Amino acid sequence: MKIGVLLKQVPATDTQVRIADPSTGIxxxxxxxxxxxxxxxxVEEGLRLKEAGKATxxxxxxxxxxxxxxxxxDALAMGAxxxxxxxxxxxxxxxxxxxxxxxxxxxxAEGISxxxxxxQAIDGDNAQVPAMVAxxxxxxxxxxxxxxxxxxxxxxxxxxSGGGSLDVVQGGFPAVLTxxxxxxxxxxxxxxxxxxxxxxxxxxxxxxxxGLDASTVGAGAALVVDSAWTLPPQRPAxxxxxxxxxxxxxxLVSLLRSEAKVI
Amino acid sequence: xxxxxxxxxxxxxxxxxxxxxADFTAREVEPQAEAQDRKQELxxxxxxxxxxxxxxxxxxxxxxxxxxxxxxxxxxVHHELSKSDPGFCLAYLAHAMLFVNNFFHCSTDEQxxxxxxxxxxxxxxxxxxxxxxxxxxxxxxxxxxxxxxGDRYILNGTKTYITNGPEAQLAxxxxxxxxxxxxxxxxxxxxxxxxxxxxxxxxxxxxxxSELIFEECEVPVANLLGEEGSGMVHMMRNLELERLTLxxxxxxxxxxxxxxxxxxAKERVAFGQPINRFGQIQRYIGDSYAMTEATRALVYKVAxxxxxxxxxxxxxxxxxxxxxxxxxxxxxxCMQVMGGAGYCTEFPVxxxxxxxxLLEIGGGTxxxxxxxxxxxxxxxxx
Ligand SMILES: Cc1cc2nc3c(=O)[nH]c(=O)nc-3n(C[C@H](O)[C@H](O)[C@H](O)COP(=O)(O)OP(=O)(O)OC[C@H]3O[C@@H](n4cnc5c(N)ncnc54)[C@H](O)[C@@H]3O)c2cc1C
Numbered sequence: 001m002k003i004g005v006l007l008k009q010v011p012a013t014d015t016q017v018r019i020a021d022p023s024t025g026i027x028x029x030x031x032x033x034x035x036x037x038x039x040x041x042x043v044e045e046g047l048r049l050k051e052a053g054k055a056t057x058x059x060x061x062x063x064x065x066x067x068x069x070x071x072x073x074d075a076l077a078m079g080a081x082x083x084x085x086x087x088x089x090x091x092x093x094x095x096x097x098x099x100x101x102x103x104x105x106x107x108x109a110e111g112i113s114x115x116x117x118x119x120q121a122i123d124g125d126n127a128q129v130p131a132m133v134a135x136x137x138x139x140x141x142x143x144x145x146x147x148x149x150x151x152x153x154x155x156x157x158x159x160x161s162g163g164g165s166l167d168v169v170q171g172g173f174p175a176v177l178t179x180x181x182x183x184x185x186x187x188x189x190x191x192x193x194x195x196x197x198x199x200x201x202x203x204x205x206x207x208x209x210x211g212l213d214a215s216t217v218g219a220g221a222a223l224v225v226d227s228a229w230t231l232p233p234q235r236p237a238x239x240x241x242x243x244x245x246x247x248x249x250x251x252l253v254s255l256l257r258s259e260a261k262v263i
Numbered sequence: 264x265x266x267x268x269x270x271x272x273x274x275x276x277x278x279x280x281x282x283x284x285a286d287f288t289a290r291e292v293e294p295q296a297e298a299q300d301r302k303q304e305l306x307x308x309x310x311x312x313x314x315x316x317x318x319x320x321x322x323x324x325x326x327x328x329x330x331x332x333x334x335x336x337x338x339x340v341h342h343e344l345s346k347s348d349p350g351f352c353l354a355y356l357a358h359a360m361l362f363v364n365n366f367f368h369c370s371t372d373e374q375x376x377x378x379x380x381x382x383x384x385x386x387x388x389x390x391x392x393x394x395x396x397x398x399x400x401x402x403x404x405x406x407x408x409x410x411x412x413g414d415r416y417i418l419n420g421t422k423t424y425i426t427n428g429p430e431a432q433l434a435x436x437x438x439x440x441x442x443x444x445x446x447x448x449x450x451x452x453x454x455x456x457x458x459x460x461x462x463x464x465x466x467x468x469x470x471x472x473s474e475l476i477f478e479e480c481e482v483p484v485a486n487l488l489g490e491e492g493s494g495m496v497h498m499m500r501n502l503e504l505e506r507l508t509l510x511x512x513x514x515x516x517x518x519x520x521x522x523x524x525x526x527x528a529k530e531r532v533a534f535g536q537p538i539n540r541f542g543q544i545q546r547y548i549g550d551s552y553a554m555t556e557a558t559r560a561l562v563y564k565v566a567x568x569x570x571x572x573x574x575x576x577x578x579x580x581x582x583x584x585x586x587x588x589x590x591x592x593x594x595x596x597c598m599q600v601m602g603g604a605g606y607c608t609e610f611p612v613x614x615x616x617x618x619x620x621l622l623e624i625g626g627g628t629x630x631x632x633x634x635x636x637x638x639x640x641x642x643x644x645x
């Protein structure tokens with residue numbers, strides 16, 4: 001079984017995000033990039049399945065330019081076998097559905113039967129691409145998996161559902177599963193892994209090589225367009241209620257009802 | 264378009280190595296540093312993790328199970344580890360630089376097959392014995408002797424201040440054979456070999472140190488490293504990497520203390536304003552930054568020209584001579600900026616200041632670097 005892991009680079013959580021231009025997006029000049037943390041769980045799970053003899057190869061897939069190669073190298077250094085970087089001028093401006101179409105085409109061309117991805121990317125927080133990939137391929141999909149068992153016939157996936165209860169979902173391959181925190185503890189890339197990553201292949205493929213109809217992806221096909229970028233509003237200062245406890249509790253309850261509208 | 268040259272990370276692999284060690288240091292080294300300093304013990308499980316990460320054989324070629332990396336890579340590891348725990352880093356240095364790197368370059372294939380694997384994994388700890396109670400800077404005056412007796416060499420003498428001495432299963436030891444310095448690899452199981460109780464010290468307490476004692480110690484002839492009388496060549500060659508990586512430790516200390524100092528000066532308010540508004544505090548910060556950057560440039564510049572096929576005693580002596588006082592000075596400035604808090608063990612600065620002092624002594628005193636530099640320059644301009 002060949003495993004494909006979807007990889008995205010995102011700004012590190014300790015990066016101070018600034019808006020470069022309200023119409024184009026964040027300033028990327030001094031951003032420190034990392035692998036999306038949820039994707040790291042997916043890479044780790046893929047490696048563990050391969051080490052347990054349940055998969056033959058772990059292939060990384062990412063849509064992006066040369067600037068994402070360092071993140072690909074990071075995941076190759078963890079132990080992934082090789083990578084596909086999907087780049088084409090026609091891919092630029094793709095929305096989630098466009099990205100999913102590109103990835104789905106590559107997954108089909110590669111003969112992958114299990115796709116692992118992060119449950120969401122911590123930059124856009126869309127949590128859409130993997131589910132769309134599954135839909136486009138007509139495969140089953142389980143999101144936010146925090147425990148996974150795989151045997152010859154299929155998989156058993158645990159996911160947290162509302163109210164803290166756990167769903168256990170059984171299914172067969174091919175399938176798309178997305179990783180939540182708790183699925184595993186991602187390993188450090190060893191020094192040997194770093195040296196080996198240098199020799200691993202990163203193939204670059206565009207629309208033609210994927211047999212993709214270019215009019216279905218890119219800015220032209222996007223259904224969702226970012227119209228403007230702003231930073232979240234400053235949080236207003238808190239308010240400290242005065243008076244004795246009885247009066248304060250009464251005022252608090254009334255404020256929660258009338259102003260905050262949470263009760 | 265090619266990227267501008269990054270002196271500190273000349274290749275993408277160097278950058279990945281730095282990220283690996285920085286991440287490991289923040290997550291696993293920093294949280295244990297204070298406790299190990301207090302206990303005065305080497306954290307052996309953490310040391311073995313260095314083996315799992317492949318860091319113990321960083322300069323050993325890949326065909327021998329190492330990472331096959333260069334002096335810059337070794338500098339990166341020491342630089343990053345020392346931001347949190349110079350004491351632990353010193354144990355790493357004594358093992359990976361003083362034992363493993365040195366052993367690799369003077370051993371035969373047979374000796375490598377016998378000894379390399381357990382020291383690359385961290386299952387066994389290595390150390391290097393050069394200094395003696397009567398001879399430190401004057402190392403060639405050493406009095407430990409070796410004599411040949413059939414299929415063994417018999418060693419007699421005492422080495423002191425040996426980092427990792429209490430834990431080490433293997434020691435690379437220099438002794439005089441017919442008056443000529445000769446290197447041996449000595450195994451714990453060699454009859455007549457022992458180590459003393461740990462010697463306690465002011466800083467670098469996350470690594471241990473002891474004497475190595477040889478009393479009619481029997482070492483198989485197969486454990487001779489290189490040729491009889493070739494020990495000085497090995498010693499001098501390895502001292503370059505040792506001094507360079509010690510300099511990198513001072514840089515790590517300076518980087519960390521600078522960060523602590525700047526944050527504290529912004530947050531601490533006195534006389535109604537943050538203390539970073541005061542000119543005297545700005546002088547500590549400005550001077551510390553300039554010194555640290557000069558150290559970074561020098562250490563990484565010299566690293567480009569240190570290697571098994573190169574001679575760069577001038578560079579490595581200069582790097583350590585410059586870096587060691589900077590590490591100590593920036594730690595001291597940091598403590599001054601922090602006031603009483605800096606002096607208290609709740610914060611890492613007092614530990615880093617104690618650790619920083621060692622780098623003016625170990626691996627060669629400041630005076631020995633001045634002596635070597637004068638000698639080499641005089642020859643150069645002769
Ligand atoms: C924490 C620690 C760890 C160590 N680890 C190891 C180890 O793993 N292996 C090992 O072999 N050694 C180790 N050492 C020993 C270290 O290398 C020596 O301490 C160092 O070389 C200085 O030697 P010394 O202590 O005998 O001082 P001395 O040589 O006695 O020096 C005393 C003073 O005299 C000065 N001096 C000496 N000769 C001259 C001269 N010609 N001109 C001007 N000034 C001079 C020195 O600079 C110094 O100021 C360690 C030491 C310490 C403190």
